[in-house]
Amino acid sequence: MSLAVVVIDMLNTYEHEDADPLMDSVREVVPVLSTLVKQAREQDVAVVYVNDNQQDWTAGRRELVELALNGRARDLIEPIVPPDDAPFVVKARHSVFYQTQLEYMLGQFEIKRLVLAGQVTEQCILYSALDAYVRHFEVIIPGDAVAHIDPELAQAGLRMMESNMRAKVLPAADCLES
Numbered sequence: 001m002s003l004a005v006v007v008i009d010m011l012n013t014y015e016h017e018d019a020d021p022l023m024d025s026v027r028e029v030v031p032v033l034s035t036l037v038k039q040a041r042e043q044d045v046a047v048v049y050v051n052d053n054q055q056d057w058t059a060g061r062r063e064l065v066e067l068a069l070n071g072r073a074r075d076l077i078e079p080i081v082p083p084d085d086a087p088f089v090v091k092a093r094h095s096v097f098y099q100t101q102l103e104y105m106l107g108q109f110e111i112k113r114l115v116l117a118g119q120v121t122e123q124c125i126l127y128s129a130l131d132a133y134v135r136h137f138e139v140i141i142p143g144d145a146v147a148h149i150d151p152e153l154a155q156a157g158l159r160m161m162e163s164n165m166r167a168k169v170l171p172a173a174d175c176l177e178s
Contacts, residue, residue: 003176004046004111005036008096008118008125010080011051011064013071018149025147026076026119033117033145034079036172045176046109049082050089050096052124061088094124097131106137113138115175117145122153126161133165142172 010033014023040047053059054067061082068077082088091100096116106114114137116128125146132139141161148154161167 002110002112003115004048004106004109004113005040005115005117005175006096006102006128007033007037007047007049007080007082008116008128009050009052009120010118011049011068011077011082012073012119013054013068014073014076015071019072022120022147022149023073023076025149025151026073029119029145029147030076030079032142032172036115036117036142036145036175037080040115040176043176046087046111048087048089048102048105050091050100050102050128053090053092060090064090094127095131096124096128097135098127103135111137113140115140115142117142117172119147121146121148122150122157126157129161129165129167133167139165139167140175141167141169142175143169145172145175 037047051064054064065081087105089100089102096102114132116125116139129139141158143158158169162169
């Protein structure tokens with residue numbers, strides 16, 4: 001198994017300053033992302049969920065799912081709730097690698113390529129892509145399965161990932177075949 005889909009920060013209450021533009025973007029992304037996850041699982045590609053702890057140092061999968069489902073946009077959460085049999089990593093900062101066990105876990109699964117999907121393109125996706133690149137992972141970004149707050153910054157982030165981190169930015173439908 002050399003490929004993993006990493007679903008980043010999709011459990012969100014949308015009760016923050018940038019929530020409205022983010023929710024607009026997430027509405028477009030959720031159907032594509034849920035299809036990508038379904039196809040990955042059907043093809044036995046590892047799917048790993050990494051989510052911000054929402055400043056709750058006692059929160060795990062169950063608590064973060066419940067918190068998100070009780071937030072402003074249950075309809076954006078239900079289609080992408082992580083199944084109980086999927087690895088789930090809690091993070092406190094932007095990068096999925098920063099002080100988490102993710103790198104060790106990916107090594108145990110002999111993962112070499114990562115599809116980074118979720119939110120926010122110009123923040124957590126970008127920083128996670130950089131951290132993946134410096135750890136010698138091949139990075140793939142499904143451009144239609146990452147949500148943003150600011151469309152211009154998101155486009156700049158995608159360009160940076162392509163040029164500076166050698167990431168492949170592809171449609172989600174092509175990410176599992178690349």
